[in-house]
Amino acid sequence: MVDNKRKKELEDKIEKSKKVIREAFSKFDPQDLAVTWTGGKDSTLTTWLVKSVCDEDGTKMPKAMTIDEGDSFEEIQSFLKKYSKEWGIDLVWCKNADVIDAAGGELGADVKVEDLNSQNQKEIRERLQYTGDKFPFEAESWIGNHLMKTVVFNNFLKEHNIKAMFMGIRWDEQPARKKDDYFAEKGDSYTPTHTRIQPILHFTERDIWDTTKTFDIPYCPLYEQGYRSLGAATTSVKMSDIPAWEQDLENTVERAGRRQDKEKAMDRLRKLGYM
Amino acid sequence: MKNTILITIDALRADMVDLYKDRGLTPFIDSLSQKMTIYKDAHSTGPYTQASFQGILASQYYLEYGKEKKLNKDKILISEILKKAGIYTAAFHSNAYLSYYFGYNRGWDVFYDSMADEVTDMYPFVRGDGINAKVEEFLKNFSFSSPLFLWVHYMDVHEPYIAEKDYLKKIAPDLSVIKDEMFTLFKDTLLKRDVSDSDKVDTLKKLYMAKVAETDGYIKDLFDILSSHNLTESSDIIITSDHGDEFLEHGGLSHDGKMYSELINVPLLIYSKDIEKKEIDTPVSLIDIPPTIAAFMETEPAPSFKGDSLWPIDLISPRTLYGEAMGKLGHKEKDSDRPIYYMIDEGIKVIYREDGSTWEAYKRDDDPADRNNIPSGISGGKKDKLNKFINRNQIKRRRYGR
Numbered sequence: 001m002v003d004n005k006r007k008k009e010l011e012d013k014i015e016k017s018k019k020v021i022r023e024a025f026s027k028f029d030p031q032d033l034a035v036t037w038t039g040g041k042d043s044t045l046t047t048w049l050v051k052s053v054c055d056e057d058g059t060k061m062p063k064a065m066t067i068d069e070g071d072s073f074e075e076i077q078s079f080l081k082k083y084s085k086e087w088g089i090d091l092v093w094c095k096n097a098d099v100i101d102a103a104g105g106e107l108g109a110d111v112k113v114e115d116l117n118s119q120n121q122k123e124i125r126e127r128l129q130y131t132g133d134k135f136p137f138e139a140e141s142w143i144g145n146h147l148m149k150t151v152v153f154n155n156f157l158k159e160h161n162i163k164a165m166f167m168g169i170r171w172d173e174q175p176a177r178k179k180d181d182y183f184a185e186k187g188d189s190y191t192p193t194h195t196r197i198q199p200i201l202h203f204t205e206r207d208i209w210d211t212t213k214t215f216d217i218p219y220c221p222l223y224e225q226g227y228r229s230l231g232a233a234t235t236s237v238k239m240s241d242i243p244a245w246e247q248d249l250e251n252t253v254e255r256a257g258r259r260q261d262k263e264k265a266m267d268r269l270r271k272l273g274y275m
Numbered sequence: 276m277k278n279t280i281l282i283t284i285d286a287l288r289a290d291m292v293d294l295y296k297d298r299g300l301t302p303f304i305d306s307l308s309q310k311m312t313i314y315k316d317a318h319s320t321g322p323y324t325q326a327s328f329q330g331i332l333a334s335q336y337y338l339e340y341g342k343e344k345k346l347n348k349d350k351i352l353i354s355e356i357l358k359k360a361g362i363y364t365a366a367f368h369s370n371a372y373l374s375y376y377f378g379y380n381r382g383w384d385v386f387y388d389s390m391a392d393e394v395t396d397m398y399p400f401v402r403g404d405g406i407n408a409k410v411e412e413f414l415k416n417f418s419f420s421s422p423l424f425l426w427v428h429y430m431d432v433h434e435p436y437i438a439e440k441d442y443l444k445k446i447a448p449d450l451s452v453i454k455d456e457m458f459t460l461f462k463d464t465l466l467k468r469d470v471s472d473s474d475k476v477d478t479l480k481k482l483y484m485a486k487v488a489e490t491d492g493y494i495k496d497l498f499d500i501l502s503s504h505n506l507t508e509s510s511d512i513i514i515t516s517d518h519g520d521e522f523l524e525h526g527g528l529s530h531d532g533k534m535y536s537e538l539i540n541v542p543l544l545i546y547s548k549d550i551e552k553k554e555i556d557t558p559v560s561l562i563d564i565p566p567t568i569a570a571f572m573e574t575e576p577a578p579s580f581k582g583d584s585l586w587p588i589d590l591i592s593p594r595t596l597y598g599e600a601m602g603k604l605g606h607k608e609k610d611s612d613r614p615i616y617y618m619i620d621e622g623i624k625v626i627y628r629e630d631g632s633t634w635e636a637y638k639r640d641d642d643p644a645d646r647n648n649i650p651s652g653i654s655g656g657k658k659d660k661l662n663k664f665i666n667r668n669q670i671k672r673r674r675y676g677r
Contacts, residue, residue: 268371271399
């Protein structure tokens with residue numbers, strides 16, 4: 001439990017987030033907005049904050065979207081089902097079914113590029129400039145991450161005519177995030193133009209847990225088992241066996257439990273011929 | 276307190292820098308020489324990044340606790356002790372082996388490893404101009420309210436050696452190679468270690484030299500950026516490399532698990548406006564860099580540091596140098612690879628390759644290129660001395676499961 005001084009700090013952080021959310025609602029209609037809700041702690045707090053503002057102001061709650069990369073935790077799926085129902089949120093489940101089908105739903109299976117639909121082929125050849133005939137079906141590999149997440153995200157924007165997305169990004173996640181703004185314009189020839197609204201940028205990992213606990217916000221039980229950061233099921237690694245919020249958050253690295261950093265480094269080493 | 280800036284250039288051989296052998300490839304670095312201490316005989320702790328950066332940033336040997344996948348937590352980076360002392364620490368590089376994943380992010384206030392950025396097959400790293408842009412952006416926003424330790428690393432000299440026409444023209448006016456052909460040379464000749472066609476190897480070496488000249492330009496640009504923040508005036512600036520590259524000197528290419536001078540001898544230069552040109556002939560090691568930086572920044576070296584400060588220069592005494600790595604041949608490491616070690620002691624370089632238990636010795640004075648193996652050089656307790664180094668830490672290594 002936190003003391004009163006800390007509680008006040010957290011309340012101030014929440015107010016700051018709500019201000020960003022209200023600003024978003026002043027710029028966009030609810031039907032043009034959506035929340036990215038992965039089921040992780042950050043996006044759950046973001047969803048909770050958006051919902052709180054809607055409840056307080058009598059605004060219609062925007063829809064939420066979540067991506068099934070074909071390798072997701074059961075626990076996350078049931079968590080999302082439970083709370084989207086309880087909170088009355090229209091949650092859209094998105095996936096790149098074409099790629100999952102081509103892999104026969106089997107992780108690590110080879111996907112032949114020629115078996116994919118024209119959009120996926122175009123993304124691989126033109127955008128990623130990958131020239132191989134096949135690639136392994138893995139959510140957090142270079143091609144997998146792009147097809148299973150980026151492409152799915154972009155398609156969601158297009159299909160639902162979304163102009164702005166709420167996202168649970170934080171400044172303290174990694175140095176590259178330090179310059180992020182609460183409102184960021186995105187879009188290029190592959191990505192529909194949209195605004196990313198990042199209302200919890202100023203929360204640290206510690207703030208997230210203190211807020212979640214103090215204000216009784218639900219969280220996926222995997223964190224209780226020691227996961228600090230949740231990605232794909234087969235590539236997320238437990239950092240320890242004690243609950244995330246009891247770990248040494250300040251002096252250890254949150255994302256060391258995920259394989260993306262490894263994939264990126266390995267990809268570079270492959271290009272240099274080391275692998 | 277002055278700031279310290281560490282500039283490292285991946286895969287730059289000592290003899291490609293004009294101050295070591297005048298080929299006209301590094302006019303900018305040369306132009307700084309009047310304000311430099313030039314360590315003429317500097318040695319890396321290993322022939323490739325994983326083995327040598329342990330020396331450069333942690334003052335450690337690669338196999339201290341046995342072979343490791345990531346930097347061992349007991350090896351303290353210079354950034355960690357400086358940050359603890361209230362010095363602002365910032366790193367800008369694009370080498371995957373030094374990335375967050377491998378544990379080199381420890382102790383940095385700002386750590387840019389470029390792994391989140393897209394790169395191409397021909398340039399599988401962020402190039403020098405991109406690195407400089409990151410440094411420039413950082414300095415623009417830096418408050419300078421505490422002393423700064425800045426590390427900038429360039430990958431441009433590292434293969435695949437895709438050279439720019441203008442630089443190549445100066446080095447080899449008659450050579451005409453387009454970038455696709457350079458990339459084919461990398462894939463089919465260099466990566467395959469195919470040394471059957473000496474013309475191709477010769478071309479590779481010229482491309483490499485063109486990359487050295489290009490990188491000299493990036494160093495110049497960096498100095499311009501530093502100087503616009505008064506940092507060339509207010510800093511000690513160290514310029515070095517992690518290892519060299521081979522072009523058939525010992526039958527191979529690139530930088531495999533060998534300990535010969537084309538891979539181990541590196542440039543080591545310290546620039547400061549407060550000093551006059553001085554050349555140091557005493558053999559020194561990159562393992563001495565972290566204690567040197569600690570001395571510059573008036574900070575206690577970490578107890579885990581294995582090297583000794585190179586500063587002040589009058590106190591450098593003759594010492595025994597060591598290095599170790601896995602003796603891999605070819606880029607890819609195999610489980611069957613065994614370690615290789617070297618020692619430089621009283622003018623003799625001894626190399627021991629565990630695979631095959633072979634010993635070699637070279638006289639540094641007469642044979643700095645390590646060409647003529649003199650078995651007699653191994654007598655006089657040298658073998659025992661190197662063996663003592665090899666067999667150190669047996670207990671610790673067992674703990675780490677070697």
